[in-house]
Amino acid sequence: MGIEVIVEGLTKSFGKQTVWQDVTLTLPPGEVSVMLGPSGTGKTVFLKSIIGLLKPERGRVLVGGVDMVNSPERDVYEARKMFGLMFQDGALFGSMNLFDNIAFPLREHTRKKEAEIRRIVMERIDMVGLLGAEGKLPGEISGGMRKRAGLARALVLDPQIILCDEPDSGLDPVRTSYISQLLIDLNAQIDATMLIVTHNLDIASTVPDNMGMLFRRELVAFGPRELLLTSDEPVVRQFLSGRRAGPIGMSEEKDEATIALEQLNGDGIGSGQPPRIVPQLEPSPGLPPRQAVQRRKARVLSMWDSLPKSAREAIKTGFAPQGEPA
């Protein structure tokens, strides 16, 4: 099973620019979480901070007893082996074929024999639907295939935590749907803790168990997906409906006067209908059920009284078979 990631009071700046401050959340073990946020709000910086590639000035990130922010570099390096990281562009070596790209972490970090490496690599290539393409160079395949190859490489060391940076970037809507299904299928197969950074609304509404959002240097919210999907928070509503009216502007933030004018004109975000909650994706036929589902149910019930009524109603509907009221 995946392991818990506990983020406590994390603050990251570059010089005088604070990217975000006092971020506190827990990624529940084996569940899928999505971090949303307009461009430039520091989602990628957040992923890199969790894995210890960037060092926040304050706070802790606890993973299996190791503090990824404050522990000695040797401990952080060891703990990093628990992670699989999928970058936006797949981050493949251009001169190596897909097989060698995917085998790279095994050859670099383990003493496994070539026959064992071949078995693992071909299994992961099969998982991401790339059988037959293993001899191709990254430049000879599509962007979607490169992403899947990047995901296969993230999986070869059997990670307990998978971090995905914008798995949809550069993909058409159909390929994005395939990636969404692949992420759910992977979770069913390996039960890893997953954090996906995206601004894609389809992924946000169909994939995660939990959602969070970064805006204006803060974590606006983090919790069960229904908490954000039913949220009255203007920035969350605007983001999830993809509308122009609201606090998010072209350069991330609008000034107060523009927001006030929008409200005066009646196109404030509060006037829109709440987004319709679509069911979360199920694993493909033939795959085991996601073990995270039962754990999440118990966890959500344990926090029931702290959830707003709208989120509770949405959760109850989701718990019922075939979407019937519970």
Ligand SMILES: Nc1ncnc2c1ncn2[C@@H]1O[C@H](COP(=O)(O)OP(=O)(O)OP(=O)(O)O)[C@@H](O)[C@H]1O
């Ligand atoms: N190494 C760095 N040095 C200085 N500033 C940086 C560095 N990395 C990121 N930043 C700044 O931190 C802010 C957040 O960047 P980040 O890439 O995390 O945003 P993001 O939310 O992932 O954006 P997008 O959705 O567009 O990918 C930006 O203002 C960026 O310029």
